[in-house]
Amino acid sequence: MNGRHMVAAVTIAVMALLTGCAGIPTSGPLGVSTTVPTQGPDGSLSFSAASPRDGMTPEEIIEGFYKAGVDTNDDYKTAREYLTTEFAGTWNPAAKATVYDADPAVVSNVEEGSYGVSVEVSSTVDDSGIRAVLPDRSSQLLTFQLTQVNGQWRISQAPDGVLIEAGNFESLFSPHTLYFYDSTFQYAVPDVRWFANKQGLAATVISAMLEGAAPHLNNAVFSAFPPGATLAQPSVPVESGEARVDFDATVFADASDLRRKHMRQQLELTLSSLDNVSSVVMTVDQQAVDLGAADPEFKAAQVNASVPNTQIAVADKALVYFQGNGYTAIGNIPDVSAYNPVDPAMSPVGTRYAFLSGDRKRLVTVDDAGTVRVAITGTNFTQPSVDYLGWTWTVNHNGGAHVIAVPSDTALDGEARDISAEWLDGAEVTSFRVSRDGARVVVAATIDGEAGIYIAGLIRDSAGVPRGVQTPVKLQLSQHLTRAVWERDDSIIAWNPDTEEPVAPVRATIDGKSEEFSPLLGLTNVSAGAGDRRNIYAENPEGIYVRSGNSWRKLEGQATGLAYPG
Known part of the structure; x- marks a missing residue:
């Protein structure tokens, strides 16, 4: 197809x-x-x-x-x-x-x-x-x-x-965020739905969560509840902020104490959008479900997990850290100037890096030990993106658009591999950026001559090894935009680079809203990342700018290709 x-x-x-x-x-x-x-x-x-x-x-x-x-x-x-x-x-x-x-x-x-x-x-x-x-x-x-x-x-x-x-x-109607888990249960992945403002909203929200994730996230995110789980009663009473959610006993029949803790956490996160709910109790026949003793294996799932505040960039043909108003050299990396590096990326965990050669025909990776290697050669690679599991992602346009994933340990997981994404056959992909939770990707692509921004789930096996890219949902934006980065777990920033004209980036949220930023003349790149006090940066031929209010303030530092980890 x-x-x-x-x-x-x-x-x-x-x-x-x-x-x-x-x-x-x-x-x-x-x-x-x-x-x-x-x-x-x-x-x-x-x-x-x-x-x-x-x-x-x-x-x-x-x-x-x-x-x-x-x-x-x-x-x-x-x-x-x-x-x-x-x-x-x-x-x-x-x-x-x-x-x-x-x-x-x-x-x-x-x-x-x-x-x-x-x-x-x-x-x-x-x-x-x-x-x-x-x-x-x-x-x-x-x-x-x-x-x-x-x-x-x-x-x-x-x-x-x-x-x-x-x-x-x-x-x-109001938006409500259902939450599911990434493949490791470390991250909570949002799935925004819209429900009518009427009585029984808690039951409506939970029932939708139990039915499973939206199609574009299918098999990319996971529920703690077994398939087919339903509420025992059509209502969820809420008294003094406590929601009592009644299930049939079969829902918990094969669930370990750890899985039951994940169930309750998923309910708490999903009901957090309701003003009248502050706590959740799971019940069977109106009796509280035993969650067992405290378990050191249970960790609170991260919601809108922050990326490190230090960005990666290129200065004087070297990879550098950029923070505040200037850059510093990255230690333990040999000279990479022969590659004329562009479009750098780094992992949100550890010290792994990636970049493209100046002709965008080689994807180069740098591991935690500082070893530099050409991971794959091809044509017109997109800027790499490194997920928290260490996989480096790009799209190769050699004979079509091919999604490529390179493992952090090639001795264990093999070399670069093609990842199935049939909907991108024949497309021109200009951005492919993995979310902080590792379960989704934002893609800027031109399909059948029309530029668009898409969000799709990343399908992985239980070990986190990538297996495919789910059929996406397209963001309906008023402009035809060709670049995109994640800003939060529920929003992206998109733009259309132009070195000679004013460019107004657009913030788009997964609940369907959008906001246009003030334009910047000659804007070529935007860098954004999740977390408190994570500034939004932009570049043009004159230098680097930081967003201040709804305007752009020029910085003194000089570098190119700024990117937050991820």
Whole structure:
């Protein structure tokens, strides 16, 4: 399967807007509540929708139904009043949220008793809380069947889910971070979902976590809970900040005390986004699960783990450390000037380094003992990235895009190896950077002529040996950007280098938000890393700059290719 087919498998197909659509001839556009929302003490909005009136036309019933989709009270009781009794019992509002920008339009009587509503969609949220931000002017066609019940029109068939105006979306839905583990259980890996702000949120969040990670992280992250684990009850009571999560006894049947500790920690991390939860107790038949004695093997998983504050760079054809406003030489490394080094990298753990030769045809590694070796030769390598397990990553463009991983110990794990990433077949990759947790990668690539930023899981075996790159999720950004680095475990910074024009880097978070930085003339490189007081640096032909507020301040130090560890 080629790259464009693999990416298409995770792209939501949408229908073109129908011509000849007429706006619904009632006050207010379809799906927009005309009631005044109530604002809660936390700033969130709640809506109270109107029930159907006698004599409403089919178009008005459709409009009223989707207006009522913003009213979550009593499991969407008001929205169900627009449905036939039979359909009201089967309609599932949690199946999908369709978020739109432009006013929907209706096509009357597409077939006998059938109506179509065309919606310009900005994003969707599925029943697992996975949000997909769509390209501009994407659209979907929703079809309704209506029938008369005691002389009044009611909806007998409609798509599951609700329709939400974009301006109301973040009042009705909130992002919540589910957490999973990397292959070593040392790091907590975030998986952001969006859920409706309604009663039972704790159970909704936990149920989504138990179902497993999002597709782009499948087999790259791990849950402490066994496959098929579910809540014993459909609710999770929270009293005085304590969430009591009840499971069937089979969930713990084969779980060691260490695994049970990892289970509780995963629940605590996942529920940490809820303001009313401060602690978690796992129960079976309402009795607390025994976690056993303290275990020295249990370590708290690192969340948004910091990288060292010292960066690597190149100065006078040598690898150097850059910190603050200047650089220092790296000891115990022989002269590498013959390689004309560019695009350096270093491991977040230990003292391993990597760089490319000036012609970008050789990937050179430096081990903890200072031994320099050419790990692989090829064409137009991407800047290397070194993960915390010691693997050095790059992409070789010799005969296509090939993901390459070089182990820290070639005597034990062999030489450089190709890592499966079918979706990159035929692509031009310009960035390939591994996250601090080692479970994900941010990729800047041009696929079928279109530049994009992607996040994908790194599939490893139980020993941490890389086996593949998962099919990605694409970040929907307003610009076509060709470089990217991690900033935190939930955000990246992307840019399009240009030595002659102003360049405005963009911070993008995995919950779908983005922020444009102030531009810097001639920007070529950005260096960012997770942790407190980790500055963001940029380079242009004039030198090095540090981000201060939303502006750039020039530094005196001179070096190139700045990169935080990773």
